[in-house]
Amino acid sequence: MNSPAAMRTALGRVRGLGSAKNGTHHWWMQRVTSLALLPLTLWFVVSMIGLAGASYVETLLWIAAPFNAVLLLALIGLTFHHMAAGLQVVLEDYLRPESRRMFAVLAMKAVCALLALASAVAVIRIVAAA
Amino acid sequence: MTTPHDAREALMTGRRSDGTAVRRPLSPHLQVYDMMQMSSLSSILTRITGVAWSVGTLLLVWWLVAAASGEDAFAAAQWFMGSILGLLVLFGLTAAAWYHTLAGVRHLLWDWGFGFELPTMYSTGRMVFAGTAVLTVLTWILALIFWG
Numbered sequence: 001m002n003s004p005a006a007m008r009t010a011l012g013r014v015r016g017l018g019s020a021k022n023g024t025h026h027w028w029m030q031r032v033t034s035l036a037l038l039p040l041t042l043w044f045v046v047s048m049i050g051l052a053g054a055s056y057v058e059t060l061l062w063i064a065a066p067f068n069a070v071l072l073l074a075l076i077g078l079t080f081h082h083m084a085a086g087l088q089v090v091l092e093d094y095l096r097p098e099s100r101r102m103f104a105v106l107a108m109k110a111v112c113a114l115l116a117l118a119s120a121v122a123v124i125r126i127v128a129a130a
Numbered sequence: 131m132t133t134p135h136d137a138r139e140a141l142m143t144g145r146r147s148d149g150t151a152v153r154r155p156l157s158p159h160l161q162v163y164d165m166m167q168m169s170s171l172s173s174i175l176t177r178i179t180g181v182a183w184s185v186g187t188l189l190l191v192w193w194l195v196a197a198a199s200g201e202d203a204f205a206a207a208q209w210f211m212g213s214i215l216g217l218l219v220l221f222g223l224t225a226a227a228w229y230h231t232l233a234g235v236r237h238l239l240w241d242w243g244f245g246f247e248l249p250t251m252y253s254t255g256r257m258v259f260a261g262t263a264v265l266t267v268l269t270w271i272l273a274l275i276f277w278g
Contacts, residue, residue, distance in 0.1 A: 031241060034234050041231065045224075045269060052277040056201050063197060072194075083184045090177060119191050122198035 026085060033082040040075045063123060064130030072123050080116035084109050168255040176233040179226040186223040224269050229262040 051062060062068055087108050095101040142154050163170060189211070196207035210216045236254050239245050245254050 031238065034238065038231070038235070041227070045227075049269070049273045049276050052273050056197075056204050059197055059204070063194075076190075079187060079190075083180075083187060086180045087184055090181060115187065115191050119194045122194040125198040 026088075030082065030085045033078045033085070036078050037075075037082060040071060040078065043071060044075055060126055060130065063126045066127075069123055069127045073120055076116055076119045076123070080112045080119075084112040087112070168252050172233060172236075172255045172258060175229060176237070179230040179233070182226040183223065183230055186219075186226065189219070189223070221266070221270060225262060225266045228265045228269070229258065232258040232261045232265075 047062070047068070051059060054062070063072065088105050091104045091108060092101060095104050142156060144152055144154050146152050165171060165174070192207050193211075196203040211220060236245070236258055239254070245251060
């Protein structure tokens with residue numbers, strides 16, 4: 001009896017169901033963001049070294065340059081995503097009971113989201129003013 | 131008896147045959163390990179430097195928001211980061227960032243399936259520590275050259 005169901009692998013049957021849908025999403029995104037942050041952070045550190053001692057106007061012009069503004073926005077988004085994912089694991093490891101843990105994770109994610117938005121709005125404002 | 135906050139506490143509390151509550155003795159935990167081993171030390175430092183870097187991102191937010199706010203706010207941020215305390219914080223942040231970055235690369239290599247053998251684990255661990263020292267000093271030599 002060769003029904004299509006019998007031909008399916010065990011993985012095929014569970015894919016898209018339950019934890020098979022997104023069980024590794026958090027772990028995977030931590031790796032993806034870390035990989036993206038490697039060149040971005042290196043670029044940022046080199047840029048900051050170059051900007052050491054720069055005047056206010058020079059700094060604004062550097063941030064407002066399209067290349068720098070785009071990479072800064074990418075850096076902000078990825079940094080706070082990676083940071084929230086990492087801090088979430090730390091809080092989940094050490095906080096009990098469940099209610100306090102959930103509240104702390106939600107509060108931490110709210111702070112990360114607001115810090116990311118504040119940084120992004122600052123970059124966009126500098127670009128718009130230039 | 132206190133209200134249990136953690137499901138695991140069900141295993142740690144019990145009753146004597148006369149009905150009185152008792153907290154069962156726990157087996158030794160972290161204190162049985164030598165925390166200066168390469169494996170445990172490099173692991174916990176990855177977490178500590180990650181948390182430190184998270185706090186350090188406040189400087190990035192401050193710097194960007196100050197730059198967008200105006201010359202006075204920017205001057206205040208510049209002043210702090212150029213002060214002794216600011217430079218110490220930035221230096222510590224540089225070291226934490228390099229450690230977390232190199233330890234992160236080590237983690238990515240593990241994810242790739244490389245470096246699980248104990249001798250390799252020890253040598254990559256030593257490379258992370260040495261790399262952190264070299265890259266932190268190099269970063270600041272370059273920063274001071276450009277600043278000067």
